[in-house]
Amino acid sequence: MMLLKRLAHRRPLSQDTRAYLNTATIALSLMLAYSLFTHILIPATHSVNPLVLFRSGDVATELNQYVRFYRKDTYLPGGEAHLVKRLGCIAGQYLQRQGNQFYCDGKEIAHAMTRDHKGHTLPVFRFTGIIPEGKAFAVGDTINSYDSRYWGFIDITATERLVPVI
Template sequence: MIVKPKISNSKFLKFIRKNRLIIILSFILVSLLIVLLLFIYVFRLVSVQGISMLPTLKDGQKIFINKVKKPQRNDVVVFNYNKTVLIKRLVGIPGDKLEVNENSVLINGKLVASFSDLGFWKFNGIIPENKFFALGDNINFSNDSRTFGLFDLNAIQGIWA
């Protein structure tokens, strides 16, 4: 014969039954607090403006960015430049050999992009620590590092998650 312990009279179950609403509301409140903290410190919602990242990102599209991830080559980053928020793809990272001239971009000797008019900025050297070079995916309609050069790690708001 199996004897089941009588737990319906336990103090714990009485507490649960009596305070069910408080427990549920506490769980919801803690969950909302966790989500809020994630959005304050880790993630952010950003709206894409313009066509410089077509076909990857479309004008008006909403994206989440990760504010704590370390930037790596080919990441799509959101950064500040000249009081403007830009979204571009990182192609050059610290330590890379970068060559930018009037019709091509080479990273470590490999052709990354070529066009008829690259802009105003020319460079031939190693990308310094905490500096980055970025291009728009829609290369013919992008204001990117070909125009303004390298930008600082501190300018990066986040990486497309």
């Protein structure tokens, strides 16, 4: 209460001070907005569940972390894209394919479809064994995701870790 009384009796700010504070507020707001827009990522497809992710700038290293990476592939629109996926199995873990099911250390992580939504045959990655150092098996959170089930491992050093926000 004393603070409110003291603030009520303060001298009004000069016009120069108000102009300076307004300019500083606008500059800080623009810097914050720029920072948010360069670090916030909204996936272009529904292959992962988070709607908004924060770009950490770090390389992903742990199981189930979301990642962003660049891929050239004839199945992608335009033949190339930045993709957002989740690390379903990482270096040193045992990846097993049984039929069209993929397992990481015995836990089911993905089911590969044999045809896409247009009826085209999809290539299914063939591998059973320990994932090599520096590699990872990236999966989407939906069955329709185009991911490692079809094209194999990604290079972990070429990923950017994403942190789910929403």
